[in-house]
Amino acid sequence: MQHVAEAARVSVATVSALLNGTATVSPELTQRIEQAIRDIGYKRNAIARSLKMGTTRTIGLTVPHITNPFFxxxxxxxxxxxxxxxxxxxxxxxxxxxxxxDEQIRLLLDRMVDGLIVARVGDGGILKDIVEDANVPVVLLDRLCEGVDTDAVVLDNRRAVFDAVTYLIHLGHRRIGYITGTSDISPMHDRMIGYREALQAAGLPVAEELVRSGNFHEIDGYNATMQLLSLHDRPSAIFSANNPMVIGTMKAIRDIGLSCPEDISVACFDDFPWSDVFVPQLTTVAQPVQAIGEQAANLLLDRLAGNRDAPPRKLVLKGRLMIRNSCRPLGAVAQSVSA
Amino acid sequence: MQHVAEAARVSVATVSALLNGTATVSPELTQRIEQAIRDIGYKRNAIARSLKMGTTRTIGLTVPHITNPFFxxxxxxxxxxxxxxxxxxxxxxxxxxxxxxDEQIRLLLDRMVDGLIVARVGDGGILKDIVEDANVPVVLLDRLCEGVDTDAVVLDNRRAVFDAVTYLIHLGHRRIGYITGTSDISPMHDRMIGYREALQAAGLPVAEELVRSGNFHEIDGYNATMQLLSLHDRPSAIFSANNPMVIGTMKAIRDIGLSCPEDISVACFDDFPWSDVFVPQLTTVAQPVQAIGEQAANLLLDRLAGNRDAPPRKLVLKGRLMIRNSCRPLGAVAQSVSA
DNA sequence: AACGCTAATCTAAACGTTTCGAATCTGTCA
DNA sequence: TGACAGATTCGAAACGTTTAGATTAGCGTT
Incomplete structure (x- = not known):
C-alpha cells in the first residue's frame, strides 16, 4: 500500500479509503490509484488488516474424524x-x-479465528472457559456438552433410535443387540436411552449382555459383534450406533459364517452414499446432513454479524429411518407378511 | 504482552525474549514474567506475530470434493x-x-498461507503465476498441471488402469466399457491411455462407443452406464475411472434389471472402506492414500523448512489392484476355471 | 581507579493496515 | 473581501509483536 500510494502520489490513507469505500475519493485520484494498483499488482495484506481490525474472517471447525461419512x-x-x-x-x-x-482449539484461538464450530470430544475441556469468556462465539455440532451453554445443533437421537428399534420389534425381533460408542458424549447417551425406551415401551426386558460399547472404530464394532454372536442365546438383530462400527459388524457376521439378513438383521445410525447399491441394502437412520451443516453455519454467521447477546439457541433436528432390506421379519410377523 | 511487561516490571522485549528463547533472561525475571503471564492469562497474538515474522504457520489445501472418499x-x-x-x-x-x-487460492494467499497443496482443477489458472512468483511453495496433489513446474505427488495412473483392464481381458472380456471424467486433468488422461494400451497390448480394438465421459459425479456415472448398457452389442465389463461415478454405474445396472457380476462385471478406481463387506465386493484400484498424503506433506514441509531452491520433485506412486468378486470369468476362461 | 568484557535488559523502529482528527481547497454567501 | 461550509486529502497514531542496537550492571585486570 505504501508503494501504491507513492506511485499514485497520494497518501496511504486515501488508498485505504478507496479500497474500503470508507470515504469519497475524487475520480482523478481514484483513477491514479487504480492504475498504480494494477501496475504494481498490489494485493492487500489480510494479516495486517486482521491485526488492526481484530477480525480474521476465518472460523475454526473441529470434528472427531473426518473420514466418518457423517462428518x-x-x-x-x-x-x-x-x-x-x-x-x-x-x-x-x-x-x-x-x-x-484442547490443543487444536488453542491453536485456532491463537490464530484469532472469529468463531468456532465444534463437534466436541470428552467433557468440554477448555471449551467451557472459551464459552464463558465469550470473546469468540462457539456453536456445538452434533454433540451437546454439559456446562457449556452456547448455540448448538443436534439430532433428536433418542427419538431416532426409538423409532429404529421399534421398527425391529414390529418385525418380530425380541433380542436386539446394541452397539454403542463411549457414553460420555450426548448422542451416544441419548441413543442408548432410545434403545431402552423402545424395549420398555414394547414390554421387553433390557438384557445387559446385549449391550456392548466400543470406541467408534470399525474394530470396536467387529469385536462387539463377535461377542454378541457368541452368546448362547444370540440376538436376532443388531443395531449399531455409528457408521464405522457397522462395517465391523458386517465383517464379523461374514467371518463367523452367517449372513445378513437371513441369519441376523442389522440396522445402524448414519446413512451413506453406498447404502442402496450393494447387498444387503442397509437400513439406516439418516441424519439431515445438509440441514445440520447449514443451521450450524447460520447460527455462527448470525453471531458474527453482531448478534452476540441473544440467549443460546439449541436446534434439534429429526432423523429419518431409511428402511431397506437388511432386517427381516421374524416368527408370526413373517407368517403374516408372507401370507 | 504490554500488560505482562508492566505487571512484571520489565520491558516487552524481555518478555518476547523469554517467550521465544532468543536471549537468556535471568531466573529472577523469568519467574516474575511467568507469574505475570499466569495472573493475566496472557496468550501471544499469532496474528501480530505473523505480521512481523512474515509467516503464519498455516497452509492452504484445496480439493475438488471432500466427499470423494479418496480426497x-x-x-x-x-x-x-x-x-x-x-x-x-x-x-x-x-x-x-x-x-x-482461483478465488479460493486468492483467499488463501490473502491470508498469507505459508504454502499450498492443490488438487487442481481445469487448467492451472492463477496457479501458474503463483508458482512462477515463487513466494509461496506449492505442491500439486493427485493431478499434474501443464506449465506449472513444481513439486507433485501423483499416482502412476496409466499403469494402474493398464493392470486393471488387463486383468479384465485375462478373465476373457473383450468389450470393456470405460467411464472417464473430463479429460483435461492428468489422471483422467493417463488412465484413459492405460485403458487403450491394455486393449492394444492384447490385440483388441478400441471401440469409441465403449468410452463415455462424465463430470465425476454419481449421476454422470449413471447416465454413462445407461448409454453403455443400451448399446446393441453391450460390453461385458465396465471400468469406472472414479469412485462416485461407480455408484451411478451400480445403480444403473440395478435399475436396468441386470446384476453384477452375473450379467456384467464392474471394476473401478479408488478403494473405499466398505468394499469388502457388501455384495458384490468391488474389484478396485486402491491408491496408497496414506503415502500420498504423507509425501505431499513432507514435500511442502521440506520447502517450508527453507529448502526453496531445490528443483521441483515429482513423486509417482503405484496403485494396487484389489481383486474381489465383481468381475467374473467369461467364455473359455470360465470353462478352464471351473474345470 | 580506570578499563574492558560479558551478560542482561531496554529503547525504538518496523511489519502493513485502519482511522481519527487536522489541513487544504473550492465555492458560496453576507 | 472575508468567513464559512462542504468536500477531499493527509499525517500520524494505533493494532501486538520481533529485533537490532544501545544501555546498564557486575566483575576481574592492570
Missing part, C-alpha cells in the same frame, strides 16, 4: 456456507481425544 | 501431518470449478 458431509456443507460468506475455514481433526481437541 | 482420506492424512508439525490447515473445496479454485 465428511457436514464439513463439506459448512465449508461451502462459509465460503459463500467470504470466510475461510480451518479444519482440525481431534481423533476423539480430549487433549488433542 | 477425504488424503485430507485426513495431510491434516494430521501438519498438525504434528504445528501448522494449521485451511481447507477449501473447489467443486471441480476453475473460477472457484
Amino acid at each position: 465428511t458431509d457436514v464439513v463439506s456443507v459448512i465449508q461451502q456456507a462459509f465460503d459463500r460468506a467470504g470466510y475461510a475455514v480451518m479444519l482440525c481433526c481431534t481423533d476423539e481425544d480430549l487433549n488433542t481437541q | 477425504t482420506d488424503v485430507v485426513s492424512v495431510i491434516q494430521q501431518a501438519f498438525d504434528r508439525a504445528g501448522y494449521a490447515v485451511m481447507l477449501c473445496c473447489t467443486d471441480e470449478d476453475l473460477n472457484t479454485q
Whole structure:
C-alpha cells in the first residue's frame, strides 16, 4: 500500500479509503490509484488488516474424524456456507481425544479465528472457559456438552433410535443387540436411552449382555459383534450406533459364517452414499446432513454479524429411518407378511 | 504482552525474549514474567506475530470434493501431518470449478498461507503465476498441471488402469466399457491411455462407443452406464475411472434389471472402506492414500523448512489392484476355471 | 581507579493496515 | 473581501509483536 500510494502520489490513507469505500475519493485520484494498483499488482495484506481490525474472517471447525461419512458431509456443507460468506475455514481433526481437541482449539484461538464450530470430544475441556469468556462465539455440532451453554445443533437421537428399534420389534425381533460408542458424549447417551425406551415401551426386558460399547472404530464394532454372536442365546438383530462400527459388524457376521439378513438383521445410525447399491441394502437412520451443516453455519454467521447477546439457541433436528432390506421379519410377523 | 511487561516490571522485549528463547533472561525475571503471564492469562497474538515474522504457520489445501472418499482420506492424512508439525490447515473445496479454485487460492494467499497443496482443477489458472512468483511453495496433489513446474505427488495412473483392464481381458472380456471424467486433468488422461494400451497390448480394438465421459459425479456415472448398457452389442465389463461415478454405474445396472457380476462385471478406481463387506465386493484400484498424503506433506514441509531452491520433485506412486468378486470369468476362461 | 568484557535488559523502529482528527481547497454567501 | 461550509486529502497514531542496537550492571585486570 505504501508503494501504491507513492506511485499514485497520494497518501496511504486515501488508498485505504478507496479500497474500503470508507470515504469519497475524487475520480482523478481514484483513477491514479487504480492504475498504480494494477501496475504494481498490489494485493492487500489480510494479516495486517486482521491485526488492526481484530477480525480474521476465518472460523475454526473441529470434528472427531473426518473420514466418518457423517462428518465428511457436514464439513463439506459448512465449508461451502462459509465460503459463500467470504470466510475461510480451518479444519482440525481431534481423533476423539480430549487433549488433542484442547490443543487444536488453542491453536485456532491463537490464530484469532472469529468463531468456532465444534463437534466436541470428552467433557468440554477448555471449551467451557472459551464459552464463558465469550470473546469468540462457539456453536456445538452434533454433540451437546454439559456446562457449556452456547448455540448448538443436534439430532433428536433418542427419538431416532426409538423409532429404529421399534421398527425391529414390529418385525418380530425380541433380542436386539446394541452397539454403542463411549457414553460420555450426548448422542451416544441419548441413543442408548432410545434403545431402552423402545424395549420398555414394547414390554421387553433390557438384557445387559446385549449391550456392548466400543470406541467408534470399525474394530470396536467387529469385536462387539463377535461377542454378541457368541452368546448362547444370540440376538436376532443388531443395531449399531455409528457408521464405522457397522462395517465391523458386517465383517464379523461374514467371518463367523452367517449372513445378513437371513441369519441376523442389522440396522445402524448414519446413512451413506453406498447404502442402496450393494447387498444387503442397509437400513439406516439418516441424519439431515445438509440441514445440520447449514443451521450450524447460520447460527455462527448470525453471531458474527453482531448478534452476540441473544440467549443460546439449541436446534434439534429429526432423523429419518431409511428402511431397506437388511432386517427381516421374524416368527408370526413373517407368517403374516408372507401370507 | 504490554500488560505482562508492566505487571512484571520489565520491558516487552524481555518478555518476547523469554517467550521465544532468543536471549537468556535471568531466573529472577523469568519467574516474575511467568507469574505475570499466569495472573493475566496472557496468550501471544499469532496474528501480530505473523505480521512481523512474515509467516503464519498455516497452509492452504484445496480439493475438488471432500466427499470423494479418496480426497477425504488424503485430507485426513495431510491434516494430521501438519498438525504434528504445528501448522494449521485451511481447507477449501473447489467443486471441480476453475473460477472457484482461483478465488479460493486468492483467499488463501490473502491470508498469507505459508504454502499450498492443490488438487487442481481445469487448467492451472492463477496457479501458474503463483508458482512462477515463487513466494509461496506449492505442491500439486493427485493431478499434474501443464506449465506449472513444481513439486507433485501423483499416482502412476496409466499403469494402474493398464493392470486393471488387463486383468479384465485375462478373465476373457473383450468389450470393456470405460467411464472417464473430463479429460483435461492428468489422471483422467493417463488412465484413459492405460485403458487403450491394455486393449492394444492384447490385440483388441478400441471401440469409441465403449468410452463415455462424465463430470465425476454419481449421476454422470449413471447416465454413462445407461448409454453403455443400451448399446446393441453391450460390453461385458465396465471400468469406472472414479469412485462416485461407480455408484451411478451400480445403480444403473440395478435399475436396468441386470446384476453384477452375473450379467456384467464392474471394476473401478479408488478403494473405499466398505468394499469388502457388501455384495458384490468391488474389484478396485486402491491408491496408497496414506503415502500420498504423507509425501505431499513432507514435500511442502521440506520447502517450508527453507529448502526453496531445490528443483521441483515429482513423486509417482503405484496403485494396487484389489481383486474381489465383481468381475467374473467369461467364455473359455470360465470353462478352464471351473474345470 | 580506570578499563574492558560479558551478560542482561531496554529503547525504538518496523511489519502493513485502519482511522481519527487536522489541513487544504473550492465555492458560496453576507 | 472575508468567513464559512462542504468536500477531499493527509499525517500520524494505533493494532501486538520481533529485533537490532544501545544501555546498564557486575566483575576481574592492570
